Amino acid sequence: MKIVVCIKQVPATNDAKIDPETKRIIREGMKAILNPFDTYAVEEGVQLRDKFGGEVIALSMGPPKAEASLREAISVGVDRAILLSDRAFGGSDTWATSYVLAKAIEKIGDVDLVICGKQAIDGDTAQVGPGIAAHLDWLQATYVMAVEEISSSSIRVKRMHEDGYDICEMSLPAVITVVKDINIPRVPSLKGRLASNKCEIPVWKPDDINADTSKIGLNGSPTRVVKIQPPPPRHTSTKKIEGSSIECAQTLLRELKLRSIV
Amino acid sequence: MIAFTDAERKKYRNIWVVAEILFGEIQPVTYELTGAARTLADLRKSEVWVVVMGSDIEGKLESLFAYGADVAILVDNPGSSGFVDETETKIMKRLIIKYKPEVVICGATTRGRALIPRVSVMTHCGLTADCTGLSIDPENGDLLQTRPAFGGNVMATIRCSNHRPQMATVRPRVMKSPEPDPGRAGRIIKEDMLTSDSEKIKQIIDVFHSTETAYNLADAQIIISGGRGMKGPEGFKLLKQFAQRVGGAAVGASRAAVDSGWIPYAHQVGQTGQTVQTKVYIACGISGQIQHLVGMQSCDLIIAIDKNPDTPMMQIADIAVVGDLFEIIPEIIREIPNL
The missing domain is CATH 3.40.50.1220 (TPP-binding domain)
Incomplete structure (x- = not known):
C-alpha cells in the first residue's frame, strides 16, 4: 500500500502579518508549526503502513522552511517526504493548492490512499482534501474518525457528522480527511529524530509535476482577497461589576435574578 | 486561469441554495440561507432557487417558498441510503451547467463542507468557506464574501469576479432565519436522477444517530x-x-x-x-x-x-x-x- 499524507506548515501564533498587495499571509520570518490536525493524518498513515506494509510519503506545499514540518513527519515514522516549493506556487488559494498537490500525487504514482487533516488552523477552510480528490477524480471521505477496514482495493471508514456518524465503504484509490478522534499521535523516537536529521527532502517545482502554470499561484486562484478589516464592533454598553469577590458574586447574582436566569 | 468575459458572466443568473436534508427533513440552515439568498436576489432582481437532493421530500418543498424561495429543484434519489459526496457532486455539476446560477450557497456542515469543495473544483469556481457576511454588487453581481481570516484576528472580504458561479458556505445559525410567509408560492422543477450519477463503488453501509459526537450547544438557553x-x-x-x-x-x-x-x-x-x-x-x-x-x-x-x-x-x-x-x-x- 502506498499512502501519501498531505501536511501544511501553519503560523504558531495568531499575530500573522499580511501582505498589503496580495492580502495573503506573509509566511517568511514567522514562527511555524505542523498543522495540529495533520499530526493525526501522519499518525494514521504510519499506523496503516505498519499494519499492511508499503510506504508512507509526506507531501507539503509551502516556502522552503516548510521542510521542517516534513522532517517532523519523518521523525514519527514517515518513510520519505517531498516539498513543493517555488515562487510560482505563492498566493495559491484552495483551488490552486489542491491542484498542485493532486499533480504531485499523480507524479508520485500508484498511490492507493491520500490522508489529510480535516482542516488547517490558519485558513480553517477544510477545502483542500476534497479539492485534491476532485482534481484526481478519486472518491473521498471527510471527517473520518476511524478506519474500520482496509484492503488493497477498498476502505471502510466511520465518518463524523453533526448528528452522529455513518459507515462508508469505497474502493481505492481515495482521499480521506481525519479528525482528532482517529488516533493518538506518537512522539518522535531517537531513531526517528536521527532519520529526520539525515534524510534528503527533494524540492519539486511546477515543471517537475507537469503543472499547468495558468492553474497555480495567484493567477490560478479564482478567489481574491479584496479587503482586510477589523471585525465590526458589537453595539453595546458594558455594565462593569468590580469589588471584592463576594461583592462581585452578589451583584452578578442580583443581575441574573433580575433577568430570571436563576 | 482564463477569466470570464462580461458576456459570459451575464449568462449566469439567480442565487442558489443547496438544501441540507437529514433523515427526510429540511434542516433549519436551509431556511437561514434561503433568507440570505432572498436579500441578494432582490438586489440583483433575480430569483432564489433551492436545490433539494433526497428521497421522499417532495411534500415538504412548500416551506422553502414560505422562506423566500422562488424555485425548488427536486432531484429525487429514491432509496439513497445516505450522503454520497460523489453522487451529489455529479448532480450539482449537471444542474450548474444546465441552469447557470450566479451564486451557490451551501451550509458549512460536515456534508456541505465535503460536497461544495468538490463541486467548485469540478466546475472551476472560486469558493469561500464559513462566510459570516454576504453582500452582492447590484450592478455586476460580484459576491462580496466576508469571513474571519488569519487565525481569526481580522475579517477578510473575498471576491471571485472572474468566474461564475461564485460559491460560499455559511455555518448554521450565522444568518438569522427570516419570518416565513405561508402564502408565498413557488415553482417546482423536477430533475431526473441519472444512473450515471450514482457512485457505484461507494456505499453507505449504515447511518447512526448519536449524541456521542454531538454535544448540541445550540439547543441550550x-x-x-x-x-x-x-x-x-x-x-x-x-x-x-x-x-x-x-x-x-x-x-x-x-x-x-x-x-x-x-x-x-x-x-x-x-x-x-x-x-x-x-x-x-x-x-x-x-x-x-x-x-x-x-x-x-x-x-x-x-x-x-x-x-x-x-x-x-x-x-x-x-x-x-x-x-x-x-x-x-x-x-x-x-x-x-x-x-
Whole structure:
C-alpha cells in the first residue's frame, strides 16, 4: 500500500502579518508549526503502513522552511517526504493548492490512499482534501474518525457528522480527511529524530509535476482577497461589576435574578 | 486561469441554495440561507432557487417558498441510503451547467463542507468557506464574501469576479432565519436522477444517530463557557457545577481550552466549533479572539468574568465582572439555592 499524507506548515501564533498587495499571509520570518490536525493524518498513515506494509510519503506545499514540518513527519515514522516549493506556487488559494498537490500525487504514482487533516488552523477552510480528490477524480471521505477496514482495493471508514456518524465503504484509490478522534499521535523516537536529521527532502517545482502554470499561484486562484478589516464592533454598553469577590458574586447574582436566569 | 468575459458572466443568473436534508427533513440552515439568498436576489432582481437532493421530500418543498424561495429543484434519489459526496457532486455539476446560477450557497456542515469543495473544483469556481457576511454588487453581481481570516484576528472580504458561479458556505445559525410567509408560492422543477450519477463503488453501509459526537450547544438557553483562564480540566468541573445550578445550562469552551485538552471538541464555540445564539452566554476566562466572538456574539445577553478588564470579551459583554473567577463562581454556586 502506498499512502501519501498531505501536511501544511501553519503560523504558531495568531499575530500573522499580511501582505498589503496580495492580502495573503506573509509566511517568511514567522514562527511555524505542523498543522495540529495533520499530526493525526501522519499518525494514521504510519499506523496503516505498519499494519499492511508499503510506504508512507509526506507531501507539503509551502516556502522552503516548510521542510521542517516534513522532517517532523519523518521523525514519527514517515518513510520519505517531498516539498513543493517555488515562487510560482505563492498566493495559491484552495483551488490552486489542491491542484498542485493532486499533480504531485499523480507524479508520485500508484498511490492507493491520500490522508489529510480535516482542516488547517490558519485558513480553517477544510477545502483542500476534497479539492485534491476532485482534481484526481478519486472518491473521498471527510471527517473520518476511524478506519474500520482496509484492503488493497477498498476502505471502510466511520465518518463524523453533526448528528452522529455513518459507515462508508469505497474502493481505492481515495482521499480521506481525519479528525482528532482517529488516533493518538506518537512522539518522535531517537531513531526517528536521527532519520529526520539525515534524510534528503527533494524540492519539486511546477515543471517537475507537469503543472499547468495558468492553474497555480495567484493567477490560478479564482478567489481574491479584496479587503482586510477589523471585525465590526458589537453595539453595546458594558455594565462593569468590580469589588471584592463576594461583592462581585452578589451583584452578578442580583443581575441574573433580575433577568430570571436563576 | 482564463477569466470570464462580461458576456459570459451575464449568462449566469439567480442565487442558489443547496438544501441540507437529514433523515427526510429540511434542516433549519436551509431556511437561514434561503433568507440570505432572498436579500441578494432582490438586489440583483433575480430569483432564489433551492436545490433539494433526497428521497421522499417532495411534500415538504412548500416551506422553502414560505422562506423566500422562488424555485425548488427536486432531484429525487429514491432509496439513497445516505450522503454520497460523489453522487451529489455529479448532480450539482449537471444542474450548474444546465441552469447557470450566479451564486451557490451551501451550509458549512460536515456534508456541505465535503460536497461544495468538490463541486467548485469540478466546475472551476472560486469558493469561500464559513462566510459570516454576504453582500452582492447590484450592478455586476460580484459576491462580496466576508469571513474571519488569519487565525481569526481580522475579517477578510473575498471576491471571485472572474468566474461564475461564485460559491460560499455559511455555518448554521450565522444568518438569522427570516419570518416565513405561508402564502408565498413557488415553482417546482423536477430533475431526473441519472444512473450515471450514482457512485457505484461507494456505499453507505449504515447511518447512526448519536449524541456521542454531538454535544448540541445550540439547543441550550444558557451557555456557560470557559477559556484559557480556566487553567485546566479542574476549572471545567467548576463550570459544570455552575451549569447544573443554573438549570438547563450547557458548558461551552474556547478553542484554546479545547486545544489544551481540557474539554472535548464538541463543546467548542467559535468559527471552528459551533455557532450559538442563546439567550445568555457567560464567558469565563475567555479573552475573546475574533474566531470565538463570531461564534457567540449574537447571543442576547453576554456576561464575561475575567481578571483582566481590557480583553475583547470584556469590551463586548453586556455585563463585565472584573475579578477572580475561582472565587466568584464558587460563591455564586453557594448562593444560588438561597435565592
